[in-house]
Amino acid sequence: MFVGEIMSRELITLFPNDKISIALKLMVKHDVRQLPVVDKTDKSKLLGIVTSRDVKLNVNQGKNDVHELKPVSVEAVMQRELATVTSKTFVQDAARLLYMKKIGGLPVVDKGKLVGIITYQDILGVFIELMDGLQKSARIDVQVKSLDDVEEIKRLLESEDCKMIGIGQVSEKHGEEVYSFRIKHRETLPLCNLLSGAGYKVVEHFC
Known part of the structure; x- marks a missing residue:
């Protein structure tokens, strides 16, 4: 089975100049833990990725113990050195990469263009279906x-x-x-x- 058969194609993305408060709102709204960062003039051009951990590392403790996000941009906190796969990568190879890198998701890039994202949850769904079908x-x-x-x-x-x-x-x-x-x-x-x-x-x- 190829990554392209199970990856998410409807992408929720960020721009480099977005504040990390925007990233947090999108993560909560869509129940995701990582968001690709793309070029504002070319949304298929992947620049980096922001994870929930990146957001958590930029929280200040404000008055009365209220936690506040630092007023920084996505560009300042995003990860630029990324592990990626293509839509023709085998699912088991993507799973191995997620495991080895200890990450929750992989951008899917074909010929330099962002076409999707595959996560542990996507692969777990395939695993459950596979276990049911093996018998x-x-x-x-x-x-x-x-x-x-x-x-x-x-x-x-x-x-x-x-x-x-x-x-x-x-x-x-x-x-x-x-x-x-x-x-x-x-x-x-x-x-x-x-x-x-x-x-x-x-x-x-x-x-």
Whole structure:
């Protein structure tokens, strides 16, 4: 499964000259913990990201113990060195990056343009669906030479009304990567014949 299939496309963004009070209001209103910062003249140009932690670090204790936000701009607190993914990144690779970086979300950037954001919550939803589906699923492992092959195999399986549960690399044999295609339970032999006829080598299959 690719990031582009589950990412959020309706983005809530900030401009560099916005105050962090604006960031806080948007986070509370939309129940999010990170907001991309974009160029005011080109909203697809990602400049940075502001997280709830960045906001919390800019709180002053005012009179009568009332906490007040410092009057600073988003540009002054945003993170500029960002980990990003593309819409063609595999979900498991995005999950690994979130885990390794200990962050809650990743901007999705295609050819220099911000196209979405993927969060832990998005991935958790996929994980729950995957766990539910594993007990009633079939699997086909195929050797591929490139990600274009992965996309074409996915297209071929879906053309046979296969419901895709997950895709992931499982091993490497003879210099070629082997990808596992997990689908809703059904007879796999006809699908294997279809893939073989299209020139792909099926390593093994289970149903």
